[in-house]
Amino acid sequence: MSTVGQLALLFIGAALINNILLTRFIGLCPFFGVSGNFETSLGMSLAVVFVMTLASTSTWVVWTFLLEPLGVGEFLYIPAFILIIASLVQFVEMYMRKVSPVLYRAMGIYLPLITTNCAVLATATEAAKPGFFKMNIDLGASLGLGEALIYTLGVSAGFGFALISFAALRERLDIAPVPKVMKGNPMAFITAGLLSLAYVGIAGWFGL
Amino acid sequence: MSPEMTAERKPVVTGSPQISSTTTCSGIMLWVVIALAPAAVWACISMGLPAIRMFALAAGSTLITEGAWNAIAKKRQTLTDGSALVTGVLLAMSMPPMTPWWITVAAGFIAIALGKMIFGGLGFNLFNPALVGRAFVLVSWAGVMASAPGRGWFKTLDIAATGGYDAITGATRLAVAAADRAAGGAYGFDLAAQYQPLLWRNLEGSLGEVSAALLILGGMVLLFKGIIDWRIPAGYIGAMGLLSWAFGSDPIFNIIAGGVLLGAFFMATDYVSSPMAKNARLAYGIGCGVLNAVGRFYGSMPEATTFAILFMNGIAPLLDRVFRPRVFGWVKRNG
Numbered sequence: 001m002s003t004v005g006q007l008a009l010l011f012i013g014a015a016l017i018n019n020i021l022l023t024r025f026i027g028l029c030p031f032f033g034v035s036g037n038f039e040t041s042l043g044m045s046l047a048v049v050f051v052m053t054l055a056s057t058s059t060w061v062v063w064t065f066l067l068e069p070l071g072v073g074e075f076l077y078i079p080a081f082i083l084i085i086a087s088l089v090q091f092v093e094m095y096m097r098k099v100s101p102v103l104y105r106a107m108g109i110y111l112p113l114i115t116t117n118c119a120v121l122a123t124a125t126e127a128a129k130p131g132f133f134k135m136n137i138d139l140g141a142s143l144g145l146g147e148a149l150i151y152t153l154g155v156s157a158g159f160g161f162a163l164i165s166f167a168a169l170r171e172r173l174d175i176a177p178v179p180k181v182m183k184g185n186p187m188a189f190i191t192a193g194l195l196s197l198a199y200v201g202i203a204g205w206f207g208l
Numbered sequence: 209m210s211p212e213m214t215a216e217r218k219p220v221v222t223g224s225p226q227i228s229s230t231t232t233c234s235g236i237m238l239w240v241v242i243a244l245a246p247a248a249v250w251a252c253i254s255m256g257l258p259a260i261r262m263f264a265l266a267a268g269s270t271l272i273t274e275g276a277w278n279a280i281a282k283k284r285q286t287l288t289d290g291s292a293l294v295t296g297v298l299l300a301m302s303m304p305p306m307t308p309w310w311i312t313v314a315a316g317f318i319a320i321a322l323g324k325m326i327f328g329g330l331g332f333n334l335f336n337p338a339l340v341g342r343a344f345v346l347v348s349w350a351g352v353m354a355s356a357p358g359r360g361w362f363k364t365l366d367i368a369a370t371g372g373y374d375a376i377t378g379a380t381r382l383a384v385a386a387a388d389r390a391a392g393g394a395y396g397f398d399l400a401a402q403y404q405p406l407l408w409r410n411l412e413g414s415l416g417e418v419s420a421a422l423l424i425l426g427g428m429v430l431l432f433k434g435i436i437d438w439r440i441p442a443g444y445i446g447a448m449g450l451l452s453w454a455f456g457s458d459p460i461f462n463i464i465a466g467g468v469l470l471g472a473f474f475m476a477t478d479y480v481s482s483p484m485a486k487n488a489r490l491a492y493g494i495g496c497g498v499l500n501a502v503g504r505f506y507g508s509m510p511e512a513t514t515f516a517i518l519f520m521n522g523i524a525p526l527l528d529r530v531f532r533p534r535v536f537g538w539v540k541r542n543g
Binding site: 038164168169171172173176177178179182191194197198199200203204205206 | 347502512
């Protein structure tokens with residue numbers, strides 16, 4: 001079991017220093033797709049935290065108790081994980097719509113968008129079996145369930161932080177007289193590039 | 209803002225109070241240049257030709273880029289607002305003095321073109337243009353810009369050392385301090401003995417590090433003229449001092465060495481890329497200081513000012529949202 005300090009470093013390393021959006025460039029579709037509106041980006045971030053946690057927990061359990069003991073994980077993990085994540089999230093979405101309309105309006109409508117999102121799959125896979133995706137963060141040979149959860153929370157918090165701060169930046173872009181050819185997505189790409197430049201500076205902090 | 213832009217953007221009419229002021233953009237930029245002048249002139253006197261060459265290249269590059277951009281885009285010339293000159297001077301002061309000329313020119317071009325003009329010009333840039341230029345060349349030509357001894361720096365530092373070593377050589381005092389920390393203090397690098405050279409005449413570093421005292425003087429001028437808000441430099445320098453003390457180092461050395469003073473007084477305080485709400489400014493300053501300190505002690509490079517401020521630029525609009533002042537007379541929805 002790791003110490004609290006190690007877990008804190010794992011969280012910071014997953015959230016900021018190896019930010020999944022701005023240093024790994026995974027999950028860029030929601031990053032550009034929903035960042036046009038600040039409130040939408042909040043809902044999406046919430047949904048990503050929720051889905052990633054759920055997905056990592058389930059893939060960790062399936063990997064540890066089913067795929068690895070049977071020796072079929074190496075070639076079955078992608079179909080298995082996609083199936084698990086997609087069906088789980090769809091089920092939760094249906095459940096949420098019936099049970100809590102408020103929660104559904106806040107984040108439920110984003111769930112179908114990210115059921116098989118690459119960022120979710122990458123994080124869930126990495127949490128279950130470190131090293132499959134080159135996430136640039138050294139997680140060792142395998143993670144305990146607690147560490148996998150902290151790691152997932154870190155990644156999803158970093159996703160949300162980057163998405164929300166980017167949405168706030170784009171609100172300023174909306175009122176800026178940018179050249180006509182650069183309006184909209186081109187300017188968003190340039191801004192994301194400059195934001196990513198800032199994250200280059202924190203690469204390698206604490207040796208993470 | 210150019211006339212053709214105002215034509216397509218409807219003017220905003222607001223209620224009173226409307227405050228009439230004689231403050232102009234070029235007036236503020238002039239004061240920033242005046243505040244930077246003592247440190248810049250002293251750097252030119254101390255280092256001579258390399259410093260003058262650096263200022264000419266950086267300012268020339270930023271001014272020509274802005275002029276050319278406006279000419280090509282058929283917009284009103286904005287060179288007279290002075291912001292391109294400020295960007296050029298700040299860029300020059302943040303670079304190693306002997307950087308190859310083409311890197312400086314590239315940094316100036318990127319600073320203005322990608323850092324400012326593409327966003328619609330002054331007032332709309334999300335990031336500090338000078339820092340965008342510097343970060344761009346730092347990442348693109350890391351090998352050339354690396355803080356290795358004799359690589360772009362005016363001269364290297366040789367300091368008598370203890371513990372079985374005759375002398376230690378480094379690019380800057382910060383690099384030597386970092387090496388000494390990594391070696392567990394084996395070199396016996398005396399931080400307190402560095403106050404005098406850092407304050408008055410420090411040739412081992414960028415142009416903006418020649419004299420900390422003159423930078424503080426310039427910062428004070430801006431503070432007393434009301435041009436910059438005290439919250440940003442206070443938060444920045446305060447957090448830097450406290451954290452470096454907490455990390456077991458000398459707070460005064462860590463404040464006057466490296467880019468902290470230039471960053472805290474002249475770069476983080478950029479109107480456009482810093483938050484507007486008062487509490488947000490304090491949080492922004494503290495964030496800059498924390499990132500700078502953590503980056504300096506636990507980062508992969510000896511100094512972290514550039515990326516600390518760029519990072520905080522990136523979340524400045526978010527801070528403005530979080531610390532948005534309460535509007536009276538409105539009932540919160542769903543509240």
